[in-house]
Amino acid sequence: MLDERLEVENLHLWRGERHVLRGVRFALGSGSCLEVTGPNGSGKTSLLRTLCGLIYPEEGRVLWKGEDVRRDLSAFHARLAYLGHEPPLKADLSARENLRYWIGIRRRLAAADLDAALARVGAGAWCERLVRTLSAGQRRRVALAGLALLIVPLWILDEPTTNLDAEGQQLVGSLISEQLGRGGLVIAAVHRALPGTVRDVHRLELPP
Amino acid sequence: MSAPGVPAAAALAGTAAVQDGGGVQLAGALDAARLALLRDLKLAFRKRGQLVQPLAFFALVTMLFPLGLSPELSRLREIAPGVLWVAALLASLLALEFLFRDDAYDGTLEQYALSGQSLTALMFAKTAAHWLLTGLPLALVAPLAALSLGAPLAALGGIVASVAVGSVALSLIGSIGAALTLGMKRSGALLSLLTLPLSLPVLIYGARATQLAMSGATPLAPLELLGALAVLGVTLAPIAAAAAVRISLE
Numbered sequence: 320m321l322d323e324r325l326e327v328e329n330l331h332l333w334r335g336e337r338h339v340l341r342g343v344r345f346a347l348g349s350g351s352c353l354e355v356t357g358p359n360g361s362g363k364t365s366l367l368r369t370l371c372g373l374i375y376p377e378e379g380r381v382l383w384k385g386e387d388v389r390r391d392l393s394a395f396h397a398r399l400a401y402l403g404h405e406p407p408l409k410a411d412l413s414a415r416e417n418l419r420y421w422i423g424i425r426r427r428l429a430a431a432d433l434d435a436a437l438a439r440v441g442a443g444a445w446c447e448r449l450v451r452t453l454s455a456g457q458r459r460r461v462a463l464a465g466l467a468l469l470i471v472p473l474w475i476l477d478e479p480t481t482n483l484d485a486e487g488q489q490l491v492g493s494l495i496s497e498q499l500g501r502g503g504l505v506i507a508a509v510h511r512a513l514p515g516t517v518r519d520v521h522r523l524e525l526p527p
Numbered sequence: 528m529s530a531p532g533v534p535a536a537a538a539l540a541g542t543a544a545v546q547d548g549g550g551v552q553l554a555g556a557l558d559a560a561r562l563a564l565l566r567d568l569k570l571a572f573r574k575r576g577q578l579v580q581p582l583a584f585f586a587l588v589t590m591l592f593p594l595g596l597s598p599e600l601s602r603l604r605e606i607a608p609g610v611l612w613v614a615a616l617l618a619s620l621l622a623l624e625f626l627f628r629d630d631a632y633d634g635t636l637e638q639y640a641l642s643g644q645s646l647t648a649l650m651f652a653k654t655a656a657h658w659l660l661t662g663l664p665l666a667l668v669a670p671l672a673a674l675s676l677g678a679p680l681a682a683l684g685g686i687v688a689s690v691a692v693g694s695v696a697l698s699l700i701g702s703i704g705a706a707l708t709l710g711m712k713r714s715g716a717l718l719s720l721l722t723l724p725l726s727l728p729v730l731i732y733g734a735r736a737t738q739l740a741m742s743g744a745t746p747l748a749p750l751e752l753l754g755a756l757a758v759l760g761v762t763l764a765p766i767a768a769a770a771a772v773r774i775s776l777e
Contacts, residue, residue: 397643407634411573420566
């Protein structure tokens with residue numbers, strides 16, 4: 320079991336004239352999931368990007384295992400996987416090629432790992448097709464395969480179930496459950512609650 | 528007997544950590560840069576239109592001059608170095624817009640920035656791919672353009688060398704401008720305003736090398752200066768581009 324801990328202290332973020340994050344604080348330990356909810360424009364994505372270290376907050380700190388992540392950002396990045404609104408895929412590469420480059424930049428990949436991950440998300444039959452010919456749900460599945468391949472303790476997901484059918488939503492649930500079972504952490508911005516298979520869920524509601 | 532127990536426990540914890548990671552081996556910086564380069568090359572060959580555009584522009588502009596001015600060789604030779612280099616500069620500018628735009632749009636840059644790998648190395652790989660796809664072909668087409676402007680055969684070696692080395696510097700200078708204008712819509716004009724002044728030394732030394740080569744002298748001195756600019760670019764430009772990309776992601 321991993322023993323990890325993410326703490327967020329008094330996060331304040333301004334975007335222009337807007338005070339988006341007003342003193343967000345939480346702590347999350349190994350095996351727990353945090354659902355971030357709130358209406359559109361309440362700063363869910365800004366919060367996730369701040370946690371990743373993409374955005375500098377005006378005030379507050381993010382601590383990983385008690386250390387400010389700013390002290391060694393790239394070491395922190397090596398421990399996290401971030402999936403944004405859109406799957407980070409190239410339209411002119413096949414699903415398989417996309418994973419090979421996207422994930423290969425971070426870790427060594429055997430062909431068998433790739434095949435297993437693609438089969439896991441139900442992409443076995445169409446993984447050689449160009450991403451531009453895939454549906455939005457299929458693209459999301461490819462992104463999930465990438466997430467599963469990274470094998471890192473911290474997942475930060477922006478609406479991971481968007482565009483997925485019922486079975487796809489279950490897939491997200493079971494991937495997250497496995498991640499938590501390994502002792503990993505998951506932070507997800509969601510509109511609807513994550514599928515029921517996910518246990519130990521904490522909630523953070525952002526005010527409008 | 529607690530002393531021997533401690534290392535044993537530590538060793539156990541160590542193996543457990545490896546198993547937790549599924550035996551994942553992280554990719555080295557060199558592997559990451561190689562993959563980033565290969566990805567860009569592969570993508571470019573999937574969409575050849577973007578590849579051909581700057582080249583066709585370069586060839587056309589240089590061939591328009593003999594038509595518009597006069598086919599008289601002595602006059603053409605006089606303006607050839609300037610025409611060749613201005614056309615090369617504008618052609619490389621034309622290609623710059625595509626350097627980071629798609630990657631910014633589809634989230635690839637974000638994933639690069641969050642990869643835990645050196646963003647500077649990845650930016651260098653991207654710029655290297657960009658040079659292979661635009662600068663190198665430009666150098667290979669340069670003899671054709673030079674001949675249409677009346678350059679003697681003996682000068683072609685020097686011209687190709689000057690365009691090849693000069694375009695390295697142009698790609699690198701351009702990568703900073705392209706990264707700085709990432710967040711903006713309609714960034715084309717601003718990109719030229721940022722990049723062209725910085726490219727002036729390349730234009731001056733490049734045109735001088737071409738002129739010397741055409742007059743039968745050795746173009747070594749301006750070539751060395753171009754080389755120095757390229758080396759300066761290699762060492763500094765990826766750092767600046769990486770910083771600019773991080774800012775654009777905020």
